[in-house]
Amino acid sequence: MASSHLAPNYAPLPVVLAQGKGSWVTDVKGKTYFDALAGYSALNFGHLNPELIATAKQQLDTLTLTSRAFDNNLLDPFSDALCELAGTEMMLPMNSGAEAVETALKAMRRWGHLVRGVEPEEGIIIVADGNFHGRTLAIISFSTDPVAHDGYGPFAPGFRIVPYGDLAAFEAALTPEVVGVLIEPIQGEAGVIIPPDDYLPGVQKLCNEHNVLLTLDEIQSGLGRTGKTFARELTGTEPDLMCLGKALGGGIMPVSAVTGRADVLDLFTAGTHGSTFGGNPLACAIGLKVCEILESGVWQKAATELGVGFSERLQGFVDEGLLIAQRSVGLWAGIDLDPRCGSGRQLCETLMERGVLAKDTHGLTVRLAPPLTTSTEDLDWMLDRLEESLRQFVC
Ligand SMILES: *Cc1c(COP(=O)(O)O)cnc(C)c1O
Numbered sequence: 001m002a003s004s005h006l007a008p009n010y011a012p013l014p015v016v017l018a019q020g021k022g023s024w025v026t027d028v029k030g031k032t033y034f035d036a037l038a039g040y041s042a043l044n045f046g047h048l049n050p051e052l053i054a055t056a057k058q059q060l061d062t063l064t065l066t067s068r069a070f071d072n073n074l075l076d077p078f079s080d081a082l083c084e085l086a087g088t089e090m091m092l093p094m095n096s097g098a099e100a101v102e103t104a105l106k107a108m109r110r111w112g113h114l115v116r117g118v119e120p121e122e123g124i125i126i127v128a129d130g131n132f133h134g135r136t137l138a139i140i141s142f143s144t145d146p147v148a149h150d151g152y153g154p155f156a157p158g159f160r161i162v163p164y165g166d167l168a169a170f171e172a173a174l175t176p177e178v179v180g181v182l183i184e185p186i187q188g189e190a191g192v193i194i195p196p197d198d199y200l201p202g203v204q205k206l207c208n209e210h211n212v213l214l215t216l217d218e219i220q221s222g223l224g225r226t227g228k229t230f231a232r233e234l235t236g237t238e239p240d241l242m243c244l245g246k247a248l249g250g251g252i253m254p255v256s257a258v259t260g261r262a263d264v265l266d267l268f269t270a271g272t273h274g275s276t277f278g279g280n281p282l283a284c285a286i287g288l289k290v291c292e293i294l295e296s297g298v299w300q301k302a303a304t305e306l307g308v309g310f311s312e313r314l315q316g317f318v319d320e321g322l323l324i325a326q327r328s329v330g331l332w333a334g335i336d337l338d339p340r341c342g343s344g345r346q347l348c349e350t351l352m353e354r355g356v357l358a359k360d361t362h363g364l365t366v367r368l369a370p371p372l373t374t375s376t377e378d379l380d381w382m383l384d385r386l387e388e389s390l391r392q393f394v395c
Contacts, residue, residue, distance in 0.1 A: 013352050020047030023374045025357065034382045036351075036358040038371045041188070041220045041332075044247035045293060046373040052250035052289055059285035067276060074284035081291035082257060085229060086242060089262035093255070093279035093287075097219040097245030098134025100256035103273060104182065104215040104241050105138060107258065109158075110267050111213060112179030121158075123179040126212075128164035132189030133182065133217055133243075145362075165195035167202040174206060180213040185231040188220035191365035192327045192334030200237040207240075213264065215241040219256070223247040224372050227304030227330035229294055234329070240264060250290050255283040299372040303330040306372075306379055313383045322390040324364075333368045334361075341393045350392060354385040 015033070019026040023046055026032045038044065045052060059074075066072045079091045092107075094100050105125060112123035127133075127142045134140075140148050141155035149155075162173045164187060185200055187193040200216075207214040216239040221231035223244065228234055230242065241260035249255035258265065277283070293299065307330045314326040314333055325336040337347060344360025351358050360366050368386075370379060 022046040023371045023378050033355050033357045036356050036368050036370050038369050041225050041369050042246040043251040044224050044372045046371040055285050055289040056252050059282050063281045065280045072281045074281050075279050078284035078288045081288050085291045086259040088259045090265040091257045091259045093257050094275050095254045095277050097256050098136045100243040100245050100258050101133045103258045104243050107264055108180030108213045111264050122177050124160050124177045126160050126173055126181045128183050130164050130187055130190040165199050174210050178212050182215045184217045186221045191361055200235045204237050213240045217243045219243050219245040224299045225332050248287050250286045255287045303372045307331050334365050337364045350389040356382050356385045
């Protein structure tokens with residue numbers, strides 16, 4: 001329940017959670033719900049994942065924080081494992097997703113000045129319409145969502161917004177001052193918007209031709225959600241930098257990173273960037289375990305396999321007229337409601353009554369992102385509750 005001491009920057013569903021396990025959470029009254037949001041994909045491996053919790057507990061008894069003024073014994077193992085997983089050369093650890101994005105923006109601008117020789121104050125970074133990259137002032141400066149953006153000016157300059165998924169518009173925006181591109185391989189917050197198959201490879205090719213850096217924000221799409229370790233693999237796209245976060249913290253704490261080319265991340269020198277908590281031993285221990293879990297491929301495979309029935313079922317709802325549209329990949333879906341029948345918020349309230357927690361986005365869309373560790377039975381149970389709720393909604 002809203003407390004008068006709590007700033008009202010969220011409008012949560014009227015449920016107060018007290019416990020979690022796997023795909024399920026229990027509220028203070030003892031009612032159990034299937035968690036179909038999974039912390040916006042921060043809980044890809046479920047609530048209280050036994051391996052991750054054991055790792056965290058062990059590290060809590062060992063060493064939790066050193067600051068980067070001193071190294072800790074898990075920094076190298078974590079960076080090695082993450083670079084191995086990402087198939088890349090270097091990483092820089094931060095905490096929240098927004099900090100990873102800020103780090104990538106700074107890296108691209110720094111490279112623009114030092115390597116490309118673009119004048120200070122002139123480097124431009126291209127971003128996409130409908131983007132979501134976090135909540136800091138620089139990031140919301142180029143948000144096209146009025147709710148996230150309006151009222152926070154003056155805004156950070158140096159960003160150019162192009163329509164998402166439109167390669168010709170992207171090419172037209174590539175003027176000589178452009179040093180970098182920041183883009184989501186699939187737009188999560190916008191409602192799981194999947195661009196045309198040739199879009200990301202096309203963006204990559206144009207970036208190479210124009211000597212522009214490509215950063216993919218895989219904070220929500222990465223780490224197994226789509227059935228691949230990274231969504232970029234779906235189209236064979238090779239970015240220069242990648243932002244990771246959310247599930248990298250194992251559902252326990254914020255852990256984020258930028259991964260990518262050594263000749264770009266190497267341009268940061270002592271003091272030119274940093275974070276008090278970034279790369280702390282507890283975060284490294286958890287991040288390392290997340291890499292090990294993903295290295296096995298078990299949950300990517302589960303997302304792919306469960307994803308087949310998931311998308312078939314959702315498409316069935318569309319074919320029957322219960323939904324206007326569905327977009328899904330792996331265990332990730334955006335479903336669009338008929339505006340005449342009710343809002344996304346209303347559907348989420350109905351789902352909640354039936355024991356499923358989900359989150360609406362942009363009015364008429366509901367995002368579904370169950371933990372990848374969900375069983376077929378539990379997923380079916382959730383989809384049965386969704387079907388009942390949608391039938392209740394038919395108008
Ligand atoms: C959630 C998210 C972020 C921001 O992460 P925080 O940890 O909330 O700062 C950035 N980019 C994408 C694509 C996200 O989904």
